[in-house]
Amino acid sequence: xxxxxxxxxxxxxxxxxxxxxxxxxxxxxxxxxxxxxxxxxxxxxxxxxxxxxxxxxxxxxxxxxxxxxxxxxxxxxxxxx
Amino acid sequence: xxxxxxxxxxxxxxxxxxxxxxxxxxxxxxxxxxxxxxxxxxxxxxxxxxxxxxxxxxxxxxxxxxxxxxxxxxxxxxxxxxxxxxxxxxxxxxxxxxxxxxxxxxxxxxxxxxxxxxxxxxxxxxxxxxxxxxxxxxxxxxxxxxxxxxxxxxxxxxxxxxxxxxxxxxxxxxxxxxxxxxxxxxxxxxxxxxxxxxxxxxxxxxxx
Numbered sequence: 142x143x144x145x146x147x148x149x150x151x152x153x154x155x156x157x158x159x160x161x162x163x164x165x166x167x168x169x170x171x172x173x174x175x176x177x178x179x180x181x182x183x184x185x186x187x188x189x190x191x192x193x194x195x196x197x198x199x200x201x202x203x204x205x206x207x208x209x210x211x212x213x214x215x216x217x218x219x220x221x222x
Numbered sequence: 223x224x225x226x227x228x229x230x231x232x233x234x235x236x237x238x239x240x241x242x243x244x245x246x247x248x249x250x251x252x253x254x255x256x257x258x259x260x261x262x263x264x265x266x267x268x269x270x271x272x273x274x275x276x277x278x279x280x281x282x283x284x285x286x287x288x289x290x291x292x293x294x295x296x297x298x299x300x301x302x303x304x305x306x307x308x309x310x311x312x313x314x315x316x317x318x319x320x321x322x323x324x325x326x327x328x329x330x331x332x333x334x335x336x337x338x339x340x341x342x343x344x345x346x347x348x349x350x351x352x353x354x355x356x357x358x359x360x361x362x363x364x365x366x367x368x369x370x371x372x373x374x375x376x377x378x379x380x381x382x383x384x385x386x387x388x389x390x391x392x393x394x395x396x397x398x399x400x401x402x403x404x405x406x407x408x409x410x411x412x413x414x415x416x417x418x419x420x421x422x423x424x425x426x427x428x429x430x
Contacts, residue, residue, distance in 0.1 A: 148340075148407070148411075151407060151410075152403045152406055152407050152410075153403075156388065176342055179342070179343065179344065179345055180340050180411075180414070182345055182346075183343065183345065183346055183414050183417075183418060183421075183422060184410050184411065184414045186346055186349075186350070186414075186421075187410060187413050187414040187417055188382050188410065190350055190351070190359075190363065190417070191363060191367075191378075191382055191383055191413075192382065192383065192385075193351075194356075194359060194360060194363055195265075196360050196363045196364050196367070197264075197265050197268045197269065197277075197364075199260075199261045199264050199265065203264075203278075204260060204261060204264075207260055207264065207278060207281055207282065208256065208257065208260055210278075210282050211256055211260065211281070211282050211285040211286070212253060212256065214282055214285075214286045215249075215252065215285065215286060215289040216249075218286060218289060218290055219249075219289075
């Protein structure tokens with residue numbers, strides 16, 4: 142397995158959807174290639190930092206405002222129908 | 223892993239009953255669905271449009287559309303995936319209307335070379351959460367995801383931020399599973415490369 146092959150397996154590797162044969166090849170490649178090891182670790186950190194930090198918070202006030210607006214629009218649509 | 227399932231034991235998603243009641247005119251059932259998904263729909267719209275007012279409008283329009291077209295929802299996908307699909311379409315339409323945005327389709331801007339090797343950066347040490355306070359980190363993460371083309375941003379948002387499965391993401395975007403996987407890979411690698419400029423140190427001797 143070379144670096145390009147490794148990259149093509151990266152998504153399935155993260156998803157745990159990789160066959161045991163390919164997984165063994167990925168592990169062998171990672172043991173030999175520092176560059177891909179860094180790519181793997183920093184990509185994993187990229188995903189984790191986005192999952193761990195809600196960057197667009199929905200405040201309770203915004204949520205209530207949205208909720209009322211949605212329900213009143215739906216109620217207007219119901220009356221029209 | 224093959225799932226072992228005996229007939230009749232398949233779990234029915236609780237939304238199925240709510241949707242059925244809503245279809246019969248039970249407004250409180252529909253309201254419960256709204257409560258369940260309004261935050262998620264808002265986040266998806268905000269991630270795609272990068273604009274809070276647009277995201278508010280889109281969230282309202284998404285639920286109104288869902289309400290009006292509820293009869294058309296056949297239950298072949300999850301109700302939440304159906305909602306996300308409406309929200310994504312509304313968001314992309316909104317981007318298209320914006321004159322400043324030149325790349326708005328799910329198919330555009332994905333022409334980067336398949337399999338090209340990412341540039342070499344060192345590991346991130348220490349962890350970004352330890353270097354930046356919550357506010358700064360939030361700014362960096364927002365700025366970085368804003369820089370992604372909408373097609374990549376959308377796939378990353380659904381798959382990695384909203385935790386939809388690859389199949390659900392494909393369904394919500396009208397893309398094939400391989401197309402989702404390839405966009406997700408490129409989105410993740412681009413984000414990683416951009417974040418590495420903040421969080422990682424370039425290895426000595428590497429060109430800028």
